[in-house]
Amino acid sequence: IVYRAKFVPTVFAARQFVNHGHVTVNGKRVNIPSYRVKPGDVVSVRERSRNMALVLEAVASSERDTPDYIQVDGKGLSATFVRAPELAEVPYPVKMEPNLVVEFYAS
Numbered sequence: 001i002v003y004r005a006k007f008v009p010t011v012f013a014a015r016q017f018v019n020h021g022h023v024t025v026n027g028k029r030v031n032i033p034s035y036r037v038k039p040g041d042v043v044s045v046r047e048r049s050r051n052m053a054l055v056l057e058a059v060a061s062s063e064r065d066t067p068d069y070i071q072v073d074g075k076g077l078s079a080t081f082v083r084a085p086e087l088a089e090v091p092y093p094v095k096m097e098p099n100l101v102v103e104f105y106a107s
Helices: 011-019 053-060 098-106
Strands: 023-025 028-030 042-045 070-073 078-081
Touching: 011 053
Parallel strands: none
Antiparallel strands: 023 028, 023 042, 042 078, 070 078
8 A cells, every 4th residue: 555655666665664664554553564454544654754755756756646446645645545456456567367376276
């Protein structure tokens, strides 16, 4: 969510950003990058982390769009997770065929 909301420039930066405690979920500090958010959860950049060059550059970048399943408040640097994304909404670097993955692990 931190990466998709454009708070940081890369997924690797997002993991480190969360790991270092720069993010809150529903007002509580989170430092686990794999933390599972639920629909309606609000993910925010902590007040003291909002002026970091990394964040300011990522927010100003027009390189990528935010997906429909996240509502972003650019001024408050917060994002609300609206719903789980559909499979077609998740970008993969290669063509994904889930049935082949299931078939592989089933045998």
